[in-house]
Amino acid sequence: EPEVTQTPSHQVTQMGQEVILRCVPISNHLYFYWYRQILGQKVEFLVSFYNNEISEKSEIFDDQFSVERPDGSNFTLKIRSTKLEDSAMYFCASKNNRVFQETQYFGPGTRLLVL
Amino acid sequence: GNSVTQMEGPVTLSEEAFLTINCTYTATGYPSLFWYVQYPGEGLQLLLKATKADDKGSNKGFEATYRKETTSFHLEKGSVQVSDSAVYFCALSVIQGAQKLVFGQGTRLTINP
Numbered sequence: 001e002p003e004v005t006q007t008p009s010h011q012v013t014q015m016g017q018e019v020i021l022r023c024v025p026i027s028n029h030l031y032f033y034w035y036r037q038i039l040g041q042k043v044e045f046l047v048s049f050y051n052n053e054i055s056e057k058s059e060i061f062d063d064q065f066s067v068e069r070p071d072g073s074n075f076t077l078k079i080r081s082t083k084l085e086d087s088a089m090y091f092c093a094s095k096n097n098r099v100f101q102e103t104q105y106f107g108p109g110t111r112l113l114v115l
Numbered sequence: 116g117n118s119v120t121q122m123e124g125p126v127t128l129s130e131e132a133f134l135t136i137n138c139t140y141t142a143t144g145y146p147s148l149f150w151y152v153q154y155p156g157e158g159l160q161l162l163l164k165a166t167k168a169d170d171k172g173s174n175k176g177f178e179a180t181y182r183k184e185t186t187s188f189h190l191e192k193g194s195v196q197v198s199d200s201a202v203y204f205c206a207l208s209v210i211q212g213a214q215k216l217v218f219g220q221g222t223r224l225t226i227n228p
Contacts, residue, residue, distance in 0.1 A: 004158075033215065042220045043159070043204060048213035056213035091158060093216075104208075104216060106151070108158035 002026040004107035006092050012113045013082055021077045021110045023092030032075045033093040033104060034067065036060075043091065049075065082114045117142045121205050121219035128195055129227050136190040136222045138179075138205035146207040148172075148181050148188040149216065153202045162190075162203070197226045 005024045013019050025032050034046040047057040049067050066078045075094075079086055089111050093104040122137040140146065150162040150172070163172030168183035177192045188205060205219040 006158075031213070033213075035216070035218075043206075043216075043218040045215040045217070048215055050213070056215065093159075102214075103149075103161050103164065105161070106159035108156075 004092055004094055004105050006090075006107035006110050008110060009108065010111045010113075012115065015084055015114055016081050019079050019082055019112060021079075021090050021092075021112070023075045023077075023107055024073055025075055025092065025094030026096070026105055027073070029094035029096040029105075031055075031095045031097070032067075032069070034077045035091045035093065035106075036088040037091070037109075038085075038088045046077070046090075079112075082112075084114050087112055087114045117146070117207060117209055117217045119205050119207055119217055119219035121203075121222050124202075124222040125225060126222060127225045127227065130197055131194045132226075134190070134192040134195045134199075134224070136203055136205075136224070138188045138190065138219060140186050140188065140205075140207050142186075142207055142209055144209055144211070145183075146209045148179070149206045149208070150177070150179055150188070150190050151204040151206060151218075153204065153221075155201070159204065195224075195226050197228050200224055200226045 007022045032049040037043045047061045048055045064080045089109045091109045092107040095102045095104045118141045147166045149164045151159040152162045163174040165172040165181035171180045179190045202221045202223045204221045206216045
């Protein structure tokens with residue numbers, strides 16, 4: 001069964017450093033999402049991406065964040081200058097059409113720790 | 116705005132006990148409702164969903180009914196197993212915008228043998 005994959009599974013970085021989190025969505029999917037979960041808190045929407053552009057972003061997704069689909073298979077989330085409060089589990093998700101009842105499929109997540 | 120409220124956890128039950136995890140929502144329009152499960156060390160997996168009022172989603176012995184009158188989508192299972200130990204997330208999606216998922220806070224379930 002096709003699945004969403006994410007790398008790395010864990011990342012430790014120093015405050016102020018740039019990190020890139022990578023995702024490979026399911027191959028025929030067209031809509032891509034990033035969510036995050038700070039330890040002990042809710043899973044929160046960060047950004048959605050369709051047709052090579054951001055379709056919606058949350059207020060969390062400030063200028064320090066960017067997303068890219070560089071090669072038609074990978075979907076990346078970049079944090080330019082990490083802060084302590086960026087420590088969280090980051091989930092990528094994808095779905096294959098615009099129907100809102102359609103299931104989003106999630107990757108296993110990347111646990112980011114900013115020191 | 117759109118929001119989901121789940122019962123506080125953690126929940127600890129014995130094997131073969133009856134499970135209910137409460138979920139209520141607030142949404143504009145008519146959302147689709149989902150239960151996702153996260154097993155230890157894994158990502159979020161869809162457990163079941165319901166897309167309109169009075170629909171019942173079911174999977175692996177779990178059920179949830181979309182109740183518009185009470186804005187609820189409670190998760191139930193008649194006889195839980197140790198392997199059901201996980202974190203359960205209730206979520207909704209609406210037609211506007213990017214159809215992002217709005218999650219509840221998650222309920223950690225532990226089943227003891």
